[in-house]
Amino acid sequence: MTQDELLSSLRDFDTALNSAEVQTFFAAQDPQVKSQFVALRLKVSERVAQLGNAQLQSISQSLDQLSGDLSAGISNAQAELDHLDRAIGIINTISSVVGLVGRVLAIA
Amino acid sequence: MKVSRLIIVLTLVVSTMTAGCKPAKEYANLAQAGTTYAVAIDNLLVATGNIEIDATSEKLLSNAALSPISLKQYRAASANDEELLEIIAKLRQHVKLLSRYFGLLYQLATSDAPDRAATAIGNSSSGLIGNLNAVGTQLRGSGFLTGNAAVAAGPITKLVVSGIIRGALRDELNERQITIRKELDLQERLLKALSARIQHDLQVTQQIREQRLVIDPLTTGKAIAKPDEWASNRRTVLTMKLTADQLQTAGDDVKKLREAFESLISGDLTLDRVDSLVADFDSLLTIAEKLKG
Numbered sequence: 001m002t003q004d005e006l007l008s009s010l011r012d013f014d015t016a017l018n019s020a021e022v023q024t025f026f027a028a029q030d031p032q033v034k035s036q037f038v039a040l041r042l043k044v045s046e047r048v049a050q051l052g053n054a055q056l057q058s059i060s061q062s063l064d065q066l067s068g069d070l071s072a073g074i075s076n077a078q079a080e081l082d083h084l085d086r087a088i089g090i091i092n093t094i095s096s097v098v099g100l101v102g103r104v105l106a107i108a
Numbered sequence: 109m110k111v112s113r114l115i116i117v118l119t120l121v122v123s124t125m126t127a128g129c130k131p132a133k134e135y136a137n138l139a140q141a142g143t144t145y146a147v148a149i150d151n152l153l154v155a156t157g158n159i160e161i162d163a164t165s166e167k168l169l170s171n172a173a174l175s176p177i178s179l180k181q182y183r184a185a186s187a188n189d190e191e192l193l194e195i196i197a198k199l200r201q202h203v204k205l206l207s208r209y210f211g212l213l214y215q216l217a218t219s220d221a222p223d224r225a226a227t228a229i230g231n232s233s234s235g236l237i238g239n240l241n242a243v244g245t246q247l248r249g250s251g252f253l254t255g256n257a258a259v260a261a262g263p264i265t266k267l268v269v270s271g272i273i274r275g276a277l278r279d280e281l282n283e284r285q286i287t288i289r290k291e292l293d294l295q296e297r298l299l300k301a302l303s304a305r306i307q308h309d310l311q312v313t314q315q316i317r318e319q320r321l322v323i324d325p326l327t328t329g330k331a332i333a334k335p336d337e338w339a340s341n342r343r344t345v346l347t348m349k350l351t352a353d354q355l356q357t358a359g360d361d362v363k364k365l366r367e368a369f370e371s372l373i374s375g376d377l378t379l380d381r382v383d384s385l386v387a388d389f390d391s392l393l394t395i396a397e398k399l400k401g
Contacts (some may be wrong), residue, residue, distance in 0.1 A: 007304075008304070011304070011308040014308070014312065015308065015311055015312055015315070018167065018170065018312045018315050018316055019315055020315060020318065020319045020323055023170060023173075023174070023316075023319055024319075026174055027173075027174060031175065034174045034175040035175040037174065037175075038171045038174050038175040038177070039181070041167075041171060042167075042171060042177075042181050042184070042185065045164070045167055045185065046184055046185065046188060048308075049160075049164075049185075049188035049189070049192070050188060052192070052301075052305050053188060053191050053192055053195060055301050056192070056195045056196075056199065056298075056301060056302075057195050059199075059294055059297055059298045059301065060195055060198050060199050060202070062290075062294050063199070063202045063291070063294050063298075064198070064202065066202075066287050066290055066291050066294075067202060067205055069284065069287040070205050070206065070209050070284075070287060070291070071205065072284075073209050073280060073283075073284045073287070074205070074208050074209050074212055076280055076283075077209070077212035077213055077215075077216055077276075077280060078212055080216055080273075080276040080280075081212070081215060081216055081219065084219060084221040084225075084269070084272070084273070085221070087225070088221060088224050088225050088228050091225065091228040091229060091235075091236055092228050094236060095228060095230070095235055095236035095239050096239075098236065098239040098240055098242075098243055099239040099242070101243050102239055102242035102243045102246060105243060105246035105247065106242075106246060
């Protein structure tokens with residue numbers, strides 16, 4: 001049984017323990033039985049949450065390993081955008097300078 | 109005449125440069141699908157935390173209705189919720205990175221740089237060519253670039269810049285392909301894990317709330333004090349899991365995104381397919397927003 005399968009089975013068990021029928025049944029039992037049942041039900045919920053957290057933690061750690069390369073991709077894409085803007089800016093600057101030269105020549 | 113030939117050669121060069129590159133629209137749509145996915149998964153992460161805390165609260169109430177809960181038992185239940193919130197915060201940080209990556213790819217793919225470059229280059233009477241022509245006329249009585257050549261300069265510049273952008277997108281995705289494959293594989297696992305967790309938590313919450321708000325007041329043998337409120341509670345409780353059930357196919361959406369990425373890399377991606385992917389992620393986003401409340 002894999003960890004995911006175990007988690008799935010425990011969730012089914014947890015769901016069954018929290019059904020209206022089970023709650024109604026134990027509501028009619030004596031205090032000691034109720035107390036033992038509550039302790040068991042809380043333990044099952046705790047294990048389900050722990051396994052679920054471990055599953056997400058494992059995915060999170062694997063994703064963290066990719067963050068560096070993703071950041072490099074972000075820098076690369078940003079650099080491309082900046083490069084395009086700079087190139088167009090340079091053309092516009094040259095164009096303005098040539099325009100000024102044209103006006104000076106027209107006056108002279 | 110020489111200029112006309114130069115334009116033909118330039119057009120051929122541009123055609124060669126852009127051949128084999130996917131149209132920027134396909135890159136843009138794939139990046140849009142990725143960005144929408146990132147927003148959806150971020151909403152789902154927030155929803156997972158809220159729904160889990162609610163489920164724990166309902167369980168504590170249900171247990172306390174049978175037998176008193178000790179402080180130790182309460183702390184143990186809360187500790188797991190707090191740990192989940194910490195993991196979710198880390199996952200959201202990574203999702204922000206993913207969102208920024210796809211966002212920049214989209215920005216690059218939809219950049220107006222080709223049009224701005226064409227305007228900057230201009231034609232016989234505007235932009236750089238226009239100004240050069242004015243200076244040329246002042247100096248030697250004729251323009252630098254005139255007639256068809258001047259008219260074609262802007263459109264050719266636009267093509268060249270578009271080709272540069274497509275090349276940059278293709279190179280970036282090629283360079284990052286192993287990382288993106290791993291990322292999408294992990295995102296598929298993450299979405300399935302969140303989906304299963306949300307469905308379980310909502311099912312348990314639904315059962316306990318139905319008992320607390322609907323069954324108990326109905327079966328006590330006394331008249332229900334606020335019948336309208338009871339009916340409204342019953343409707344809310346019975347429909348609360350419907351949205352979560354729609355998450356069942358969500359993992360397949362990420363699988364489709366991964367397949368679309370593979371097709372883009374191999375040059376087989378069609379616009380229809382990527383459009384359908386954008387629609388799938390829009391639906392996922394709607395579900396995630398509903399769950400986040």
